[in-house]
Amino acid sequence: MESNDVIQCARLSHTYPNGVQALLNIDLTIQRGEYVAFVGQNGSGKTTLVKHFNGLLKPTEGTVIVDGFETKPLKVSALSCRVGYVFQNPDDMLFCSSVAEEIAYGPKMLGQPPEKIQQVVEHVLAELGLEELCEMHPFALSLGDRQRVAVACALSLNPEIFVFDEPTTGQDYFGGESIMHLIDQLHAAGKTVIFITHDMPLVAEHARRVIVMNQGQIALDGPPQEVFQHSVLLRSLSLRSPQVTRLAQNLGLSKRTILSVKEMREWLENEYLPAPQAARGIVH
Amino acid sequence: MINLNQTAKNSPLYRLDGRSKLIGILAIFILAIVFSHPFYVLALLVIVMLVWWIARLPFQIIVDILKVFFVIALIILLVQVFFYPGKINLVRLSDPIKFIGFNGYLTLDGIGFGIAMVLRLFVIMVSAPLLVMTTPLPDLMVALVKLKVPYRFAFIMTTALSLLPSIQSRSNLIQQAQLCRGVTDFDSGKLWDRLRGTAGLLVPLILGSFRDSQTLDVAMSSRAFGAPGRRTFLIESHFSLLDDLVLGLSALLLIGGVTLRLLGLGIL
Amino acid sequence: MEPIVIFNQVTFCYPHTERPAIEEISFSINVGEFVALIGPTGAGKSTLCYCFNGVVPRLFNGSMAGMVTVAGLDSYQNDIPILAEHVGLVVQNARTQLFNVTVLQEVAFGCENLGLPRRVIQERIAEALDFVGLTGFEDREPATLSGGQQQRVAIACVLAMNPDVLILDEPTSELDPIGSEQVMEVIARLNKELNKTIFLVTHDMEFVATYATRVLVLNHGRLVEDNSPEIVFSQASLLKEARIRPPQVCEVMSDLREQGYRINQIPITLESTVRALQELRDGI
Numbered sequence: 001m002e003s004n005d006v007i008q009c010a011r012l013s014h015t016y017p018n019g020v021q022a023l024l025n026i027d028l029t030i031q032r033g034e035y036v037a038f039v040g041q042n043g044s045g046k047t048t049l050v051k052h053f054n055g056l057l058k059p060t061e062g063t064v065i066v067d068g069f070e071t072k073p074l075k076v077s078a079l080s081c082r083v084g085y086v087f088q089n090p091d092d093m094l095f096c097s098s099v100a101e102e103i104a105y106g107p108k109m110l111g112q113p114p115e116k117i118q119q120v121v122e123h124v125l126a127e128l129g130l131e132e133l134c135e136m137h138p139f140a141l142s143l144g145d146r147q148r149v150a151v152a153c154a155l156s157l158n159p160e161i162f163v164f165d166e167p168t169t170g171q172d173y174f175g176g177e178s179i180m181h182l183i184d185q186l187h188a189a190g191k192t193v194i195f196i197t198h199d200m201p202l203v204a205e206h207a208r209r210v211i212v213m214n215q216g217q218i219a220l221d222g223p224p225q226e227v228f229q230h231s232v233l234l235r236s237l238s239l240r241s242p243q244v245t246r247l248a249q250n251l252g253l254s255k256r257t258i259l260s261v262k263e264m265r266e267w268l269e270n271e272y273l274p275a276p277q278a279a280r281g282i283v284h
Numbered sequence: 285m286i287n288l289n290q291t292a293k294n295s296p297l298y299r300l301d302g303r304s305k306l307i308g309i310l311a312i313f314i315l316a317i318v319f320s321h322p323f324y325v326l327a328l329l330v331i332v333m334l335v336w337w338i339a340r341l342p343f344q345i346i347v348d349i350l351k352v353f354f355v356i357a358l359i360i361l362l363v364q365v366f367f368y369p370g371k372i373n374l375v376r377l378s379d380p381i382k383f384i385g386f387n388g389y390l391t392l393d394g395i396g397f398g399i400a401m402v403l404r405l406f407v408i409m410v411s412a413p414l415l416v417m418t419t420p421l422p423d424l425m426v427a428l429v430k431l432k433v434p435y436r437f438a439f440i441m442t443t444a445l446s447l448l449p450s451i452q453s454r455s456n457l458i459q460q461a462q463l464c465r466g467v468t469d470f471d472s473g474k475l476w477d478r479l480r481g482t483a484g485l486l487v488p489l490i491l492g493s494f495r496d497s498q499t500l501d502v503a504m505s506s507r508a509f510g511a512p513g514r515r516t517f518l519i520e521s522h523f524s525l526l527d528d529l530v531l532g533l534s535a536l537l538l539i540g541g542v543t544l545r546l547l548g549l550g551i552l
Numbered sequence: 553m554e555p556i557v558i559f560n561q562v563t564f565c566y567p568h569t570e571r572p573a574i575e576e577i578s579f580s581i582n583v584g585e586f587v588a589l590i591g592p593t594g595a596g597k598s599t600l601c602y603c604f605n606g607v608v609p610r611l612f613n614g615s616m617a618g619m620v621t622v623a624g625l626d627s628y629q630n631d632i633p634i635l636a637e638h639v640g641l642v643v644q645n646a647r648t649q650l651f652n653v654t655v656l657q658e659v660a661f662g663c664e665n666l667g668l669p670r671r672v673i674q675e676r677i678a679e680a681l682d683f684v685g686l687t688g689f690e691d692r693e694p695a696t697l698s699g700g701q702q703q704r705v706a707i708a709c710v711l712a713m714n715p716d717v718l719i720l721d722e723p724t725s726e727l728d729p730i731g732s733e734q735v736m737e738v739i740a741r742l743n744k745e746l747n748k749t750i751f752l753v754t755h756d757m758e759f760v761a762t763y764a765t766r767v768l769v770l771n772h773g774r775l776v777e778d779n780s781p782e783i784v785f786s787q788a789s790l791l792k793e794a795r796i797r798p799p800q801v802c803e804v805m806s807d808l809r810e811q812g813y814r815i816n817q818i819p820i821t822l823e824s825t826v827r828a829l830q831e832l833r834d835g836i
Contacts, residue, residue, distance in 0.1 A: 093461035095487035106466030276812030503649035507662035511633030
């Protein structure tokens with residue numbers, strides 16, 4: 001095993017107690033520092049797969065190795081120092097009377113010494129720009145700030161790998177951008193970042209690797225430029241590429257995939273359209 | 285956890301009208317309260333077990349109830365042994381402790397009363413599924429309304445029951461989220477940590493459930509809940525011969541039992 | 553013809569808050585319109601939705617000024633059950649608004665409350681389930697359905713009461729792509745086939761651009777714009793202020809216009825953008 005592999009799934013299958021087989025023979029490797037998005041319909045297995053990365057779910061067949069350790073015999077709390085899992089709704093976990101207390105809770109539960117906890121809390125507050133809010137009651141904060149606190153709680157255990165379960169669902173555009181900016185920063189700092197989402201433009205604009213799940217198996221796995229080229233397959237899975245991607249494809253561009261508004265504009269200006277002056281001239 | 289949204293459709297009791305089942309269960313409850321002699325309560329339990337057998341419900345449920353009930357039963361038994369003013373002394377345990385009324389002896393009737401208490405509670409706990417698991421919640425609601433229970437009240441009772449699974453799944457989600465942030469376990473560790481752990485479960489659970497209940501309030505009202513005038517019930521329920529039989533038997537049982545009691549029997 | 557909905561200087565303040573949740577809202581809606589309400593999180597969109605059928609102010613003890621008239625009825629003078637015959641409300645969380653044991657009971661609930669005859673209820677249920685594509689689901693337990701199916705049941709519940717106006721508060725925010733598609737398709741047909749007046753709160757700008765005939769923009773409790781989608785989506789600074797991202801094609805075309813390309817009306821849908829770009833390229 002190369003030391004660069006942080007997550008390895010080998011012949012991973014998972015069947016729920018009610019008999020539903022959610023994952024079929026998955027082989028997957030994620031390397032240190034990757035920025036991975038998992039997409040797919042509900043029931044495709046994406047959440048089931050990702051929950052194996054921190055031991056919330058254990059394989060019914062096959063193995064999952066995280067940071068060199070097999071997950072099967074380990075408790076979730078043991079893996080929480082390696083994999084920080086941030087759920088969609090921060091209100092499902094916040095309950096302390098101050099932000100600082102929330103951040104300290106995890107390390108305290110893991111039995112870390114008080115001086116170290118104090119250090120960690122200060123560091124995390126600074127990292128996430130939460131210093132001013134440290135004495136505030138989490139419930140008094142806006143949704144965006146509560147999300148930051150949830151991320152702070154995960155960060156307090158100093159994991160190398162982060163998992164975000166639908167980080168932007170239920171928020172407006174700017175709220176989503178704010179949390180994605182935070183996630184981008186984590187990635188820039190060298191963390192391995194994994195997120196699950198239904199938001200395709202988000203995937204196109206942030207992820208470096210996209211894994212499309214369907215019926216318990218991996219249907220597509222590659223950089224966004226490649227994955228979004230498979231428009232027919234995506235359509236058959238009822239997944240929609242970003243509007244600009246579809247726009248480019250409708251204009252006949254097949255050699256490459258446009259992923260963002262900026263890319264679209266550049267391509268239009270440089271390759272598709274004549275120069276503006278000329279266009280203006282002809283219109284007369 | 286018992287999912288009250290599922291009913292045992294293969295049970296013979298399923299065919300009965302909800303009203304006759306309600307009255308039957310009520311008769312059992314009344315007798316369980318009226319009798320305090322362990323032999324009489326035991327006889328009542330035997331009758332309930334017979335009905336259980338006729339109902340063809342899975343026995344596993346009784347086992348599950350026993351598991352939950354075991355510790356409580358033990359406590360009740362011990363309490364009665366020490367507090368019941370018994371007369372038939374068996375074994376001397378210690379000096380009398382006046383202020384709790386303990387006369388110092390282990391008494392036969394103390395034990396008897398303790399056993400009767402445990403059995404009475406058990407009868408009640410075990411007969412409830414006979415109603416609840418063989419009657420779909422909408423039918424139960426219609427039965428309650430036809431028995432002149434106000435609609436709002438019947439609605440609250442049955443809807444509360446049907447919402448238990450969603451509280452359970454929310455609780456699971458919260459548990460998972462807490463595990464991910466470093467909470468080691470909810471079943472082990474120091475007492476103080478486990479208490480804190482419970483707060484970590486209860487606070488999000490209660491708040492989340494409260495928010496959900498507000499949404500539910502809006503949704504229900506928007507669909508004219510509480511509209512004045514006569515409410516239609518889609519579910520129709522009619523009495524059959526079987527229901528008359530059940531009513532007859534329940535009446536017999538109740539009258540017979542109360543008569544025995546009035547004659548001074550059935551108590552210690 | 554009289555507008556079916558009239559808001560006249562409506563202001564509502566939740567108890568123990570200083571600022572009103574919505575302030576001096578005035579607009580009117582005609583029968584058959586498809587109105588979209590967009591705005592940032594916390595703008596007061598849900599509060600506004602609750603005004604249509606009297607939930608605000610009756611269920612939330614706050615102070616209300618102004619008047620809401622629906623189908624000629626004053627929402628303050630008439631009880632919610634009376635307004636419920638003209639206005640149906642579907643909220644964001646699919647699961648929470650369903651509380652009956654079977655789909656049949658769920659869809660029947662509203663009609664039962666109104667005291668309609670049994671035969672009429674059965675007919676309405678059959679029609680409603682047929683319209684949303686869930687015939688055959690009568691005995692299913694709502695909790696076992698997918699998110700998209702749950703929202704369609706919620707729509708059927710409201711549809712069975714035969715309202716003139718349907719209010720949908722972010723019905724697809726929490727759904728996966730296939731669920732969103734199913735629900736949006738039903739909403740579009742409600743307007744097109746049944747001529748129901750639709751008032752939809754959403755963050756899906758692509759859908760708004762395709763189906764809405766009118767867009768209202770709410771920010772900080774105030775109505776800052778009320779116009780056609782074409783005009784609303786071309787106002788870049790207004791949208792930025794309201795934390796809204798217009799459809800990506802609008803962004804592209806706005807950028808091109810700034811670069812000097814002659815674009816009179818910013819197209820807002822994929823199809824119209826393709827046409828406009830082809831015309832620009834061909835120098836038409």
